[in-house]
Amino acid sequence: MTEHARAMSEHAGDSSITFERATKTYPGQGAPALDALDLAVKSGELVCLVGPSGGGKTTALQLVNRLVDLTSGTIRIGGRDIMTLAPIELRRTIGYAIQASGLFPHYTVAENIAIVPSILKWDRARIRARTAELLELVGLTPVEDWLDRYPAQLSGGQQQRVGIARALAADPPVMLMDEPFGALDPITRLSVQDEFLEIHQRVGKTTLFVTHDIDEAIKMGDRIAILRPGGTLAQFDTPEQILLHPVDEFVAEFLGAERGLKRLALTTVGEVLERVRPDAVLPAGAAQWPVVSAAMTVREALALVSVAGTDGAVVAEAPGRFVTLGELVHPPAARDTAGVAG
Numbered sequence: 001m002t003e004h005a006r007a008m009s010e011h012a013g014d015s016s017i018t019f020e021r022a023t024k025t026y027p028g029q030g031a032p033a034l035d036a037l038d039l040a041v042k043s044g045e046l047v048c049l050v051g052p053s054g055g056g057k058t059t060a061l062q063l064v065n066r067l068v069d070l071t072s073g074t075i076r077i078g079g080r081d082i083m084t085l086a087p088i089e090l091r092r093t094i095g096y097a098i099q100a101s102g103l104f105p106h107y108t109v110a111e112n113i114a115i116v117p118s119i120l121k122w123d124r125a126r127i128r129a130r131t132a133e134l135l136e137l138v139g140l141t142p143v144e145d146w147l148d149r150y151p152a153q154l155s156g157g158q159q160q161r162v163g164i165a166r167a168l169a170a171d172p173p174v175m176l177m178d179e180p181f182g183a184l185d186p187i188t189r190l191s192v193q194d195e196f197l198e199i200h201q202r203v204g205k206t207t208l209f210v211t212h213d214i215d216e217a218i219k220m221g222d223r224i225a226i227l228r229p230g231g232t233l234a235q236f237d238t239p240e241q242i243l244l245h246p247v248d249e250f251v252a253e254f255l256g257a258e259r260g261l262k263r264l265a266l267t268t269v270g271e272v273l274e275r276v277r278p279d280a281v282l283p284a285g286a287a288q289w290p291v292v293s294a295a296m297t298v299r300e301a302l303a304l305v306s307v308a309g310t311d312g313a314v315v316a317e318a319p320g321r322f323v324t325l326g327e328l329v330h331p332p333a334a335r336d337t338a339g340v341a342g
């Protein structure tokens with residue numbers, strides 16, 4: 001075990017990423033690309049980094065794996081200053097997935113996935129087993145059908161999946177993803193997002209995920225960090241809080257005109273139900289109300305209620321419980337926001 005690996009395993013369990021006034025000014029540039037960023041990503045959390053083009057998102061990501069070096073400030077992983085680690089060693093503990101997958105065209109799928117494990121001198125049986133496990137994880141089965149293909153023989157979505165498998169190969173505690181689904185068509189993109197979220201829930205890597213698509217950020221992020229032009233942080237909070245309380249006009253505009261609808265698509269009927277009085281008596285006339293499921297989004301439930309023209313809906317999974325139209329339109333505030341991973 002190298003000194004670095006030992007140090008990292010001592011910190012096992014803490015894979016938080018902390019930016020402390022992290023600043024990058026590229027040579028010859030008058031203004032910083034990233035300006036005094038303070039951001040703490042908790043272990044296991046998925047944070048989406050969004051902002052306008054040129055806002056410093058990629059720079060922030062590449063500072064973490066030292067593809068770009070800090071001008072000033074500090075970045076820590078698991079509490080350790082990244083500048084105290086050799087870049088090559090550091091990168092072995094960080095999975096990196098980029099747009100267009102970044103696969104090596106002359107390597108097969110199996111060879112691409114094996115790159116970091118080979119550097120780490122895993123034996124062949126271990127690499128083979130890990131490769132099979134990863135291809136299953138990203139849904140490329142039966143595994144034998146995929147191992148020997150070259151990237152050019154895969155669709156964009158399949159390449160992206162192999163890219164994610166490769167980034168996960170050596171089981172790094174931290175994942176950096178730069179527009180990982182940017183090259184996909186909208187339909188494939190939605191399904192790859194779902195798959196990635198499932199994988200994330202299972203493997204729980206601390207993930208910093210760059211996207212310029214605010215809808216993707218709302219769907220994927222435990223929290224979202226919004227950068228302004230000039231690389232300063234505009235807001236860092238849960239998707240729901242950002243949609244409810246954008247700090248200023250810049251953030252509100254960035255979120256777009258459909259902010260209210262986006263928020264409704266984020267909350268489920270079950271979540272609203274948890275926030276309303278449990279002992280409320282079913283109103284007369286509720287027999288005519290539509291039945292909704294606790295798993296439905298508020299947006300879906302509202303569609304049913306508006307078609308039925310009623311003042312509320314009853315909830316299938318909770319006998320005697322109901323939600324009113326008013327509660328669906330303006331869900332009471334959550335009792336706490338401690339639902340964030342970490």
Ligand SMILES: Nc1ncnc2c1ncn2[C@@H]1O[C@H](COP(=O)(O)OP(=O)(O)OP(=O)(O)O)[C@@H](O)[C@H]1O
Binds near residue numbers: 033059
């Ligand atoms: N190697 C470099 N040398 C000089 N300037 C650079 C370099 N890389 C990036 N920049 C500049 O730094 C700023 C931030 O770039 P960065 O790629 O981090 O933004 P971004 O938010 O990821 O943008 P996009 O959404 O367009 O990918 C931009 O103005 C860019 O032109």
